[in-house]
Amino acid sequence: MYVAVKGGEAAIDHSVRLVAQARRGDATVPELTLEQIKQQLRLSVDRVMTEGSVYDPELAALAIKQAAGDLIEAIFLLRAFRATLPRLGYTRPVDTAEMRLQRRISAIFKDLPGGQLLGPTCDYTQRLLDFALAEEGTGSDPVFEEQKTGADSRFPLVLDLLDREGLIERQAPAEDDPAPADLTREPLAFPADRATRLQNLARGDEGFLLAMGYSTQRGYAHSHPFAGEIRYGSVEVELVPEELGFPVVIGEIELTECQMVNQFAGSKSEPPQFTRGYGLAFGHCERKAMAISLVDRALRAGELGERVESPAQMQEFVLSHSDSLEASGFVQHLKLPHYVDFQAELELVRKMR
Amino acid sequence: MRDPHYTFAYLDERTKRMIRRALLKAVAIPGYQVPFGSREMPLPYGWGTGGIQVTAAILGPQDVLKVIDQGADDTVNAVNIRRFFERTAGVATTERTRDATLIQTRHRIPETPLHERQIIVYQVPAPEPLHRLEPREAETRRLHGLAEYGLLHVKLYEDIARYGHVCTSYDYPVLVNGRYVMAPSPIPKFDNPKLHMNPALQLFGAGREKRIYAVPPYTSVQSLAFEDHPFEVQRWSRPCALCGATDSFLDEVVTDDRGGRMFVCSDTDYCGGRRERRAAA
Numbered sequence: 001m002y003v004a005v006k007g008g009e010a011a012i013d014h015s016v017r018l019v020a021q022a023r024r025g026d027a028t029v030p031e032l033t034l035e036q037i038k039q040q041l042r043l044s045v046d047r048v049m050t051e052g053s054v055y056d057p058e059l060a061a062l063a064i065k066q067a068a069g070d071l072i073e074a075i076f077l078l079r080a081f082r083a084t085l086p087r088l089g090y091t092r093p094v095d096t097a098e099m100r101l102q103r104r105i106s107a108i109f110k111d112l113p114g115g116q117l118l119g120p121t122c123d124y125t126q127r128l129l130d131f132a133l134a135e136e137g138t139g140s141d142p143v144f145e146e147q148k149t150g151a152d153s154r155f156p157l158v159l160d161l162l163d164r165e166g167l168i169e170r171q172a173p174a175e176d177d178p179a180p181a182d183l184t185r186e187p188l189a190f191p192a193d194r195a196t197r198l199q200n201l202a203r204g205d206e207g208f209l210l211a212m213g214y215s216t217q218r219g220y221a222h223s224h225p226f227a228g229e230i231r232y233g234s235v236e237v238e239l240v241p242e243e244l245g246f247p248v249v250i251g252e253i254e255l256t257e258c259q260m261v262n263q264f265a266g267s268k269s270e271p272p273q274f275t276r277g278y279g280l281a282f283g284h285c286e287r288k289a290m291a292i293s294l295v296d297r298a299l300r301a302g303e304l305g306e307r308v309e310s311p312a313q314m315q316e317f318v319l320s321h322s323d324s325l326e327a328s329g330f331v332q333h334l335k336l337p338h339y340v341d342f343q344a345e346l347e348l349v350r351k352m353r
Numbered sequence: 354m355r356d357p358h359y360t361f362a363y364l365d366e367r368t369k370r371m372i373r374r375a376l377l378k379a380v381a382i383p384g385y386q387v388p389f390g391s392r393e394m395p396l397p398y399g400w401g402t403g404g405i406q407v408t409a410a411i412l413g414p415q416d417v418l419k420v421i422d423q424g425a426d427d428t429v430n431a432v433n434i435r436r437f438f439e440r441t442a443g444v445a446t447t448e449r450t451r452d453a454t455l456i457q458t459r460h461r462i463p464e465t466p467l468h469e470r471q472i473i474v475y476q477v478p479a480p481e482p483l484h485r486l487e488p489r490e491a492e493t494r495r496l497h498g499l500a501e502y503g504l505l506h507v508k509l510y511e512d513i514a515r516y517g518h519v520c521t522s523y524d525y526p527v528l529v530n531g532r533y534v535m536a537p538s539p540i541p542k543f544d545n546p547k548l549h550m551n552p553a554l555q556l557f558g559a560g561r562e563k564r565i566y567a568v569p570p571y572t573s574v575q576s577l578a579f580e581d582h583p584f585e586v587q588r589w590s591r592p593c594a595l596c597g598a599t600d601s602f603l604d605e606v607v608t609d610d611r612g613g614r615m616f617v618c619s620d621t622d623y624c625g626g627r628r629e630r631r632a633a634a
Contacts, residue, residue: 340461
């Protein structure tokens, strides 16, 4: 005999305890500390901060620990926390030309003012499993100190060099440049301007953007990209407190910036010149910054008079599906009970047969 | 008991005010989808975040809250949402439709008729009734503006031409106040007639899609149909196996692996109340 299922509450409580148990694993193994996560899983922390839209390595590490390493779940935890934070003010735009660099490369000039600075990268290593890392206490060379370039050496933005020749589109903000919309406060509306699109992409899922960017290299919206410059380092964040009226440095954040240079054949009003795609992410997120810049350029198709025919060029397609919280939530909501709709469909299918 | 670490009903007061403004606009233009700055909630998008935000924005300490999913108070997600508000707002909760001042629901309208002092909040996964026919939002917004709903009528016509009847069994589109076509959320079309001239205020929240809409009390809500093919609801050939009701939406329950089935009310409060009264008699 069917009895209406009671006990949802007890089942939920038990499942919460099982999650905690599974997260901790074998209790004889030492527990992870947030400091360990921050130091040794820094790229996970950077991704969670970028897509979680909060620059706070401590909270990101906590989210990663709580989510047992599931980064999309960690991003969700951080975003839900962020939604409750008050908005104290807006900082001044950061100046990436003044970045204290750890890495700076350009794929379009062999040498350039400031030079190429490889910094920490796996790019030119052989991806062989390093069995030495399996042994504790052998994994690092803590005394290594890189020869630093002179304090007065400058690293101008590579694209500014092209700009001087007029070969690349100018992107100085207009005098009446409006303040950008805030996607965390206002819903996305179409058509979305570029500032709004870039915000959406910065918060977007890295895997999704990687695939969309990749598609533009395989014939779906080809834009002939060159990695004009990728830089990673620290920038100062400034705020102008109302009562003071002058900027005050409130801290420093790490950023990865990618400026893509793309071909453009010109139009009736514009001579042929290079165009730009731009990507920015918290911490060291190079793959993500590059993917954003490819997608950003593809999404400018309409503005540049190109035909919009591939998914990566379609605003609604890209921007409505980039957010991992929205995607993960809605895909997984299929786990929720659908007895009633399924019953309605059963009745319908029986009737249609 | 209310957890003092959170604002009453979780959301900060500015966010609540923003949502209330959207709600006022929604009530003023019945059936029109109002965009709002949906927040990331501590529950996943697609799991009732729109309904939760609407409830959080209008909930007061004196309210009595009922939360149902598939008509039942004890389904796991309904339990989770009810506990969320017990924890963050400390309000009284009930399973009795009649006793609730605020009902948050997913996929059903209670069988017990609602009254003027009640508000029902629907969780909405997909607020745009035209979405399956036209995915571009810029375009659907234009179609709503022009009240151009030919696409939907053609879809209904094609169903009838091909199968002899309309092949939509839930989230069946409705025309509100003679102007906007609206998605009633995935309630079975069995519930559609309850939307019409309902004495309660009906609010709809879509968190992931960032839209709010409303049907004010005593508003006309017509399910789309043709004169020669009027709207019809599901009917069962047998009563509820537990309470004997013949007027409620029945869930089919598989009882064994030899084709055994039983049909019981999806509305657990309605079914339980009927059984109590029968036992008392």
